[in-house]
Amino acid sequence: MTTQHVHSSPGLRAWLGLTVILGPVLLVSMDGSILFLAMPRISQDLTPTAGQALWILDVYGFAVGSLLIAFGNLGDRYGRLELLMIGTTVFGIGSAAAAFAPSAELLIVARALMGVAGATLLPSALAVLSELFTDPRRRAQAIGIFAAAFAAGFAIGPIAGGVLLERFWWGSVFLINLPVTALFLIFAPALLREVRATSPGRIDVPSVVTSAIGLLLVIYAVKRVAADGPSGGAAVAGAAGLVLLAWFARRQRHLAHPLMDFSLFRDRVFTLAIVTGLVPLAAWSASAYLAGVYLQSVLGLPVLNAALLAVPGAAVLTVTCVVTPHVVDRIGKRAALVACHFSIAAGLLLLLPTAITGGIGWYVASTVVAGVGYGICFSVVADTAVDAVPVERAGSAGAIAETSNEIGNALGIALLGSLAALVFRLQGPDLAPTLDETLQLPDLTPVLAAEAKTAFVTGLHAAAAAAAVLHVVLGALALRWLRNGGSRAHRQQENPNPPAQ
Numbered sequence: 001m002t003t004q005h006v007h008s009s010p011g012l013r014a015w016l017g018l019t020v021i022l023g024p025v026l027l028v029s030m031d032g033s034i035l036f037l038a039m040p041r042i043s044q045d046l047t048p049t050a051g052q053a054l055w056i057l058d059v060y061g062f063a064v065g066s067l068l069i070a071f072g073n074l075g076d077r078y079g080r081l082e083l084l085m086i087g088t089t090v091f092g093i094g095s096a097a098a099a100f101a102p103s104a105e106l107l108i109v110a111r112a113l114m115g116v117a118g119a120t121l122l123p124s125a126l127a128v129l130s131e132l133f134t135d136p137r138r139r140a141q142a143i144g145i146f147a148a149a150f151a152a153g154f155a156i157g158p159i160a161g162g163v164l165l166e167r168f169w170w171g172s173v174f175l176i177n178l179p180v181t182a183l184f185l186i187f188a189p190a191l192l193r194e195v196r197a198t199s200p201g202r203i204d205v206p207s208v209v210t211s212a213i214g215l216l217l218v219i220y221a222v223k224r225v226a227a228d229g230p231s232g233g234a235a236v237a238g239a240a241g242l243v244l245l246a247w248f249a250r251r252q253r254h255l256a257h258p259l260m261d262f263s264l265f266r267d268r269v270f271t272l273a274i275v276t277g278l279v280p281l282a283a284w285s286a287s288a289y290l291a292g293v294y295l296q297s298v299l300g301l302p303v304l305n306a307a308l309l310a311v312p313g314a315a316v317l318t319v320t321c322v323v324t325p326h327v328v329d330r331i332g333k334r335a336a337l338v339a340c341h342f343s344i345a346a347g348l349l350l351l352l353p354t355a356i357t358g359g360i361g362w363y364v365a366s367t368v369v370a371g372v373g374y375g376i377c378f379s380v381v382a383d384t385a386v387d388a389v390p391v392e393r394a395g396s397a398g399a400i401a402e403t404s405n406e407i408g409n410a411l412g413i414a415l416l417g418s419l420a421a422l423v424f425r426l427q428g429p430d431l432a433p434t435l436d437e438t439l440q441l442p443d444l445t446p447v448l449a450a451e452a453k454t455a456f457v458t459g460l461h462a463a464a465a466a467a468a469v470l471h472v473v474l475g476a477l478a479l480r481w482l483r484n485g486g487s488r489a490h491r492q493q494e495n496p497n498p499p500a501q
Contacts, residue, residue, distance in 0.1 A: 014132040017191040018142050021125045022149045023180045024088055028118040029153025031060060031095075033285065033409075034161040034173045036292040037303055041170040043436040048104035050421055050433035051223050055108045057289060058413040062216060063115025068403045070208045070259060071120045080124040081192050085185065087120030092181035099171035128192050151321040151378035154409075155314035155371075158288060162307020207259040210248045215407075217241030219414045225422070228433075260400060268481045272474070273384040274404045276337060279474060280344055280377040281408030283467035284370070286416035287348060290460045291363055297435050298356055298453045309360065313367025320375025328380060334482035336380050341475030344373035348468040352461050356453040373471075381405070416467060420459030428455035 035042070035057055042048070048056060071083065091114055098110035125146070133142045164172040221238030224231060252258035265271045288310075295306035328336045347370025353362050385401040425433060429448045432438040438452040 013191060014138075014142075016187075017132045018129060018145065020184055020187050020191055021129055022146070023184050024084070024091070024121045025125055025146060025149050026153040027091065027177050027180055028064070028121050029150045030157040030160065031114060031118065031174075031177070033154050033157030033288060036158045036289045037162045037296070037306055038165055038170045038173050039289070040293065040296050040436050041165060041303070042107070043434070044440065045170065046101075046104045046107065047437070048107075050437075051228075052104040052108065053434060054223050054413060054417055054421070056104065056111060057417070058219075058285075058409075058411075059108055060111045060115040060118070061285075061407070061409040061411075061413075062212075062219065063112050064118045067116060067119035067208070067212065070203060071124070080128050081188070083120050084124045084128065084192075085188065087117045087124070088181050088184050088188075089117075091117035091121070092178055095174040095177035095181070099174035101171075131193055147378060148318065148321050151375065152314075152318045154284070154378075155310075155317045158292060158310050159307045159314060162303045162310075166302070166304035166307075204251075204255055204257070204259055207248055207251055207255070210244045210251075211259065214241045214244030214248060217244065219411075222415060222418050225418070229425075260403075264400065270385055272337070272477060272481055273381050274400055275474060276340065276377060276478075277381040277385070277401050277404035278408035278411065279467075279470050280340065280374055281405050282412030282416060283344060283348060283471065284374050285409045285412035286420075286463050286467065287351065287366075287370075287412075289413055289417060290420055290463060291351070291367075293435060294354065294359070294457065294460055295363065297439060298456060299359065301360075309364055310367060312364055313371040316368050316371035317375045317378075320372050321378045324376050324379035333380055333384050334478065336376050337384070337478040337482060338475050340373045340376035340380070341471040341478060342373070343376075344370045345468040345471035345475065347371070347373065348464045348471070351464040354457060354460065356450060356457055412467075416463040419466060420456070420463045423459035423462045424452075424455045427458055428452050 039053060039057065042056065043053060071087075094110050094114035094117055098107055098114065101107035101110050129142055129146060160176070161173045164176065217237045218241035221234045221241065224234035224237070228234075248259075249262055252260055252262050265274070292306060295301045295309065296303060301309075324336065347366045347368070350362055350366035350369060353359070381401055381404070421434070424435065428435075429438065429451045431441055431444070431448065431452070435452055435456040438444065439449060
């Protein structure tokens, strides 16, 4: 990217362009979470199996995460704005298809299409934004707003979904994407300029295909085991997925332009930053989804009430995301990352006292305490990852950090959600594979209903406890590995200038 002379003010066009860019950014992050409160309604209308319900929730995140870096390279070669326009158009088409999907299978396909389109939006939006703001200080402000909007989208997704579901059918949570995509397609050509890399690398198609298929096969195996128990088919799928992922990792070491630069993981600070991008998103997505089912199907709250209960946690998350950069300047990234993991662990443990009666206060307290950690995670992960590597590799580090967020969002529901489903299958009345399906049975007695609800809450507790343990371990590693003096790469460089994202 060529260096231009610095302006004291980026101008009205730049700020209007930022506003236009934030539309697709909000949609991509909101659609990672907007179904959490809608799933009970979707289960009633489309009657998905336990495995299909998990795919409806997380196929979007897997499509985004597995293709994010590939589409970043594609945008470098063919133009970021052009890719943004195409991706936004496809995102709108996928949203309309999802809104009117007549079956669970077609809804999964539509969500996958939305995920493919979403993978084109994030890296291209960030690159176009950087072109709008040539002054480093203004660019940093704009990227901060970008990150806050992305975090806010994850937080307000369930709330927006609950408000819509109170008055409309479940498909309305997808139709709200259409006005935003239309406005972007109208105003983007006038406000944004095309951005291309000066020397884009080749896109290695085998790497794209093997990483995506390998990841999906492994997650499919996990889901099958959780929903139906161990089987030969699940074992074969899991083994095949692991082989493909291993081949993918080995291939990256021999490519001039690898899809993922695994050599960056030799730096422990970078590795911790990427894991911090993945695990908190996994904990957040799983707990938000399971809590949505808990509030509606166990406690019997109307969907709007369940949505409003998420507001305090969403507010804390968003405010924390905005103020964290200023706090980090004073306390350092080490203290921030340690606080991130321990506050999330504390918030998750507050879910353990929930029961089939009461529990609302514990849920709200959990979202507020954990919201502090989630806000810190959104704010510091990318910057910590970039700061841990030499300047010339900052782009690869940033792309991996974004990918870890999206994969974490999907893995939470796939793995922790599958753990909760496994506990329900083992401890429930064994009448149906999910709580919602069980509660819809015509001759269900109150005793069996209570048994099913208790089994679901036990699964919620198991998922929350597992995620809390992971965060305690990561907090301890942050205490041990990180030093306030900076990363190894930057101590070697002794570069006082902050890296530009």
